Amino acid sequence: MADLRFAATTADVALVAATAKTVLQVQAPTGRRVKILGWSVSFDGQLVTSEPVTVVLTRQAGTGTMTAYTSSDITTLNMVAETVQSTVRHTATVEPTASSGQAALDTVLVHPQSGYEVKFPIGQEPIIPGAGYVGLVITAPQSVNCRSKIICEE
């Protein structure tokens, strides 16, 4: 971990009502641990009486079927010359397998007219082990679009 910080982000991802979807996933490079510095999600809902959305940051065991970003799609935050080695995928059409044991890192209910963001304090960041996966899995009671991001450090 040498201060190569990057943000994996999505444009609007459509969520189908009552269907869990991994909207964003980060895979650490083989032999390299990655720190999760923070993450966020926000929605474009317009209905004040909508039921809040379940959001879980969780370890996963594979990729499912997702769209992979190229390195040029991943924004480094501190303008270093090196290339991000992690792999970022988004918008699962087939869900990744959940990791067994020690899987869930965070969970929250979020109203679809709003959002949620956390920056982990120094020393308290969850770790993705080498070649491991962490994804953001969202289950919305009603159809809505979301934007999400995971901020990491290699």
Add this chain to the structure above:
Amino acid sequence: MAANIFIAQALSEIATYNSGSPKTVLQVKAPANCRVKILGWGISFDGRDVAAEPVVVDLVRQTTAGAMSSLYVYQQQPYTDTAISSTAQHTAGSEPTLADVLDSVEVHPQSGYEIRYPYGQEPVIAGDGRVGIRVTAPAAVNCRVKMICEE
């Protein structure tokens, strides 16, 4: 306290309404002879009524377990050689005994509340002690709840 961070969290929604009386939705118990830092905690609700009365949420010291269901605790930075020794439980059917209130807040049931304590200002659970999150909901609503701790 040696940087072994864990999160105790409910991964399904907990019904909070207890006829207007307090209900403990989460409790963490420190191991014997080992103090535990509370790094932060959070709660969020699934309410849909914009005119609903806010829910009272308390962070409390408790002296007993009450009657609750056990809850798995997740290491935030796993792959260490030391397992978590603290235990957690959720959803009291019989309330634990209250000792002290550490924090209290009103939260609208369409939203949530979360705090991460500044370094050096974290509440501490004494060895073999218990801290719970207690909810007093004026009407039926479900919650997700979590407490982030360090052994």
